[in-house]
Amino acid sequence: MMKRLLVVLIALLTGNVHAQDSPKRELRAVWIATVENIDWPTTRNKSAQEQQEEYVKMLDHFQELGMNAIIMQVRPTADTFYPSSYEPWSAYLTGAQGRQPNTYYNPLTFLIQEAKKRGLEFHAWFNPYRASNSKDFIPHAEHPLVTNPEWFVHYGGKWYYDPGIPAAREFVFKSILETVKHYDLDAVHFDDYFYPYKVPNEDFPDSLSYKVYGQDYDHIDDWRRQNVDTFVEELGQRIKEEKPFVKFGISPFGVWRNKDMDEMGSDTKAGVTNYDDLYADVLKWLREGWIDYITPQLYWQIGFERAEYKTLVDWWSEHTYGRHLYIGQGVYRLGQDGWKEPLEVQNQINYNRENPKVNGSMYFSAKTFVNDQGGLNSKIKDVYPNKALVPTMPWIESESPAAPILDEITGSQGEGITLNWRDGLPYSNAYYAVYRVEGSEEQLDLENSANIIAIVQRSAYGDQHWTDGSAEKRTNYTYQITALDRLHNESEPSNAVQIRTRGRRGSIRLR
Numbered sequence: 199m200m201k202r203l204l205v206v207l208i209a210l211l212t213g214n215v216h217a218q219d220s221p222k223r224e225l226r227a228v229w230i231a232t233v234e235n236i237d238w239p240t241t242r243n244k245s246a247q248e249q250q251e252e253y254v255k256m257l258d259h260f261q262e263l264g265m266n267a268i269i270m271q272v273r274p275t276a277d278t279f280y281p282s283s284y285e286p287w288s289a290y291l292t293g294a295q296g297r298q299p300n301t302y303y304n305p306l307t308f309l310i311q312e313a314k315k316r317g318l319e320f321h322a323w324f325n326p327y328r329a330s331n332s333k334d335f336i337p338h339a340e341h342p343l344v345t346n347p348e349w350f351v352h353y354g355g356k357w358y359y360d361p362g363i364p365a366a367r368e369f370v371f372k373s374i375l376e377t378v379k380h381y382d383l384d385a386v387h388f389d390d391y392f393y394p395y396k397v398p399n400e401d402f403p404d405s406l407s408y409k410v411y412g413q414d415y416d417h418i419d420d421w422r423r424q425n426v427d428t429f430v431e432e433l434g435q436r437i438k439e440e441k442p443f444v445k446f447g448i449s450p451f452g453v454w455r456n457k458d459m460d461e462m463g464s465d466t467k468a469g470v471t472n473y474d475d476l477y478a479d480v481l482k483w484l485r486e487g488w489i490d491y492i493t494p495q496l497y498w499q500i501g502f503e504r505a506e507y508k509t510l511v512d513w514w515s516e517h518t519y520g521r522h523l524y525i526g527q528g529v530y531r532l533g534q535d536g537w538k539e540p541l542e543v544q545n546q547i548n549y550n551r552e553n554p555k556v557n558g559s560m561y562f563s564a565k566t567f568v569n570d571q572g573g574l575n576s577k578i579k580d581v582y583p584n585k586a587l588v589p590t591m592p593w594i595e596s597e598s599p600a601a602p603i604l605d606e607i608t609g610s611q612g613e614g615i616t617l618n619w620r621d622g623l624p625y626s627n628a629y630y631a632v633y634r635v636e637g638s639e640e641q642l643d644l645e646n647s648a649n650i651i652a653i654v655q656r657s658a659y660g661d662q663h664w665t666d667g668s669a670e671k672r673t674n675y676t677y678q679i680t681a682l683d684r685l686h687n688e689s690e691p692s693n694a695v696q697i698r699t700r701g702r703r704g705s706i707r708l709r
Contacts, residue, residue: 221551222647223686224586225524225558227267227321228260228567232290233274233331237564242293246301249291250308256564257316263567263575264582267319269387269449269560270309272377276329276342276359280306280381284373286338296338310382317629317653319588321385321447324374326429328391329357342369351404354397361393361425362407371433378440384684385445386437390495392426393477395470422477434488443594443685447491449526449560450480452498452510454517464513467504484519490591491521493560497528499536500545508549515555522557522589525550529561532572543577557589584647587631588686599627599681601690605661607677607697614667615699619679619692621662627681630654631688632664634677639694642676674698 230237238256239249260268272279277288277295281304286296291305299305306322313320329343333355337343343350343357349366350357359366377383393402404422412421434446455463455473462481463471472478483489494514500507514523527546531537539545550556561567566574600622609615621627632652635642643649654664669675675698678691 219548219551220582220584220586220647222587222645222650223557223589224551225267225522225560225588226265226582226586227269227319227524227558227560228265228564229269229323229560229562230256230271230564231274231562232271232279232288233325235290237568239291240565242290246299246303249299249305250303253309254312256568257312257318259567260318260564261316263578264585266317266586266588267321267384267560268313269321269323270313271323271325272306272309273322273324273373274328275325275331276373277338278373279309280304280377282373283376284369285342286340294338296340306377306381314382315655317655319384320382321387321445322377322381322383323387323389325391326370326374326388327359327361328394329359331356351402353394353402354400356394358394360404360407361429362404362411362421364411367425367429367432370429371436374433375436375440378437378444383441383444385447385490386433388448390449390451390472390476390478392429393422396475419474419477423473423479426477427479427482430483431486431488443596445490445591445594446488447493447522447524448480448483448489449493449495450478451476452494452496452526453505454480462517465509466506469504481517481519484517484521487519487521487593489521490594491524491557492518493524493526495526495528495562497526497531497562499531499539499542500549502536507546511550511553511556515553518555520593522591523555524558524560525556527559527561529574530563530566530571532566532574537572541577543574544581547581585650585653586647587650587653587682587688590686594685596683596685596687597626598687599625599683599689602627602630602662602679602681602692604677604679604692604695607695609697609699614665615669615675615697616663616665617677617679618661618663621681622689625681626683627656627689628684629656629682630662630664631680631682632666632677633679633691634666634675637674637676638696639676639678642678642694644678644680644691669699671699671701 277286279288279291287298289295310320349359349363351360408418415421437444437446450472453466453468453471455471457463457465472480496507496510498505498507602619602622604619606618631650633649634651635649676694676696678694680691681689
């Protein structure tokens with residue numbers, strides 16, 4: 199306690215007071231859409247090597263911007279970016295549905311490994327019911343639409359699994375759960391496509407399945423909502439049974455219900471709502487604890503009359519029921535009507551941070567950053583000057599790792615200062631946070647994100663090490679290291695080591 203008070207006093211005297219404009223814990227994620235080659239791969243005719251190079255370059259960019267997670271679309275239209283026992287290879291990956299990569303590799307294994315190397319959580323993004331995305335769709339011979347046509351309906355020129363058919367639901371469960379079982383996912387993620395958005399003058403053609411399976415429901419809308427509820431509840435349970443640490447999150451349309459339809463609804467006038475049009479009772483999923491996080495797509499600007507950004511941030515924050523709330527940020531709209539305010543992005547993020555129930559953001563989508571649309575990259579650097587750890591989820595059972603032991607700090611001219619440490623026991627370490635302050639241990643505030651100088655992934659080979667290439671000459675530094683598990687629970691800090699650098703870069707003297 200005395201040490202903490204001393205840190206605060208020093209901060210006040212030196213003006214080094216860190217406000218929550220750069221919190222230590224905050225999800226910072228980017229959606230990478232593969233449907234229609236929106237983000238990756240950017241064309242369907244790229245070689246395996248070109249696909250990999252494009253992806254790695256994208257991840258390096260996100261890491262430089264301070265992101266700590268990606269949301270990767272791996273099953274866009276009942277086809278996959280991995281070898282599947284249930285559905286064919288995606289045409290968006292190889293140019294033709296059912297065709298494997300020209301130089302064979304497992305894209306999902308590669309995508310996960312490269313993300314983990316850079317300290318990025320990997321959320322596998324699935325579209326549960328969509329089976330096609332164009333009117334000229336011709337399915338591969340092994341596509342479920344060919345092998346089990348009775349599971350599908352045609353609506354708005356596209357094909358969908360009928361959510362009301364139990365056998366179809368079970369098939370989709372298995373197609374998702376095979377990835378949970380066989381791949382190192384951090385989360386399973388859905389966006390807003392449950393029942394599809396309504397098409398004018400066309401009814402969703404599920405009257406037959408309603409007649410067969412919906413006899414206990416007086417109204418088809420109630421039955422449809424129950425179908426989605428059943429899907430979300432059961433999938434969440436089965437994910438946790440397979441791997442308790444894998445999170446389950448959903449990114450719904452930004453309005454649950456308007457207030458004029460339900461007194462619990464938001465003060466909005468949205469033309470579409472989750473509950474009434476998409477049959478997604480999102481609040482029920484949160485209230486029942488079926489999902490770990492919610493990311494409403496608040497793609498409207500501050501001040502938009504029908505669905506005002508701040509109004510919706512406040513509303514969702516009042517209905518989290520103890521789960522994490524991330525905000526879906528519509529940065530793809532930069533430069534469009536309503537998004538011409540130069541500080542719109544910064545203003546939205548700063549408003550989010552004023553609310554303690556908002557745990558971070560997800561950005562749609564990757565190409566907006568790659569193309570630096572509207573000068574987005576500099577805007578993000580403004581709000582993300584420091585690194586951030588992913589927020590913890592205390593309802594997922596885990597124990598914090600033991601503190602590591604900082605054994606040695608060495609320096610050599612021109613190479614920087616190398617820290618060597620080992621794990622405390624018992625360990626469940628996935629990565630480490632390296633803290634550095636210019637000064638003594640009393641000045642090293644571990645809650646100040648500015649003091650996180652590096653996030654280092656755990657090596658499976660022997661002792662751990664990292665080299666600080668940014669240390670200045672003739673300067674006093676203090677270092678400490680913490681260990682974090684895959685759910686981002688942090689250990690107590692290691693022993694602190696103070697050094698003074700000499701006149702040559704990398705030359706040090708221990709104090």
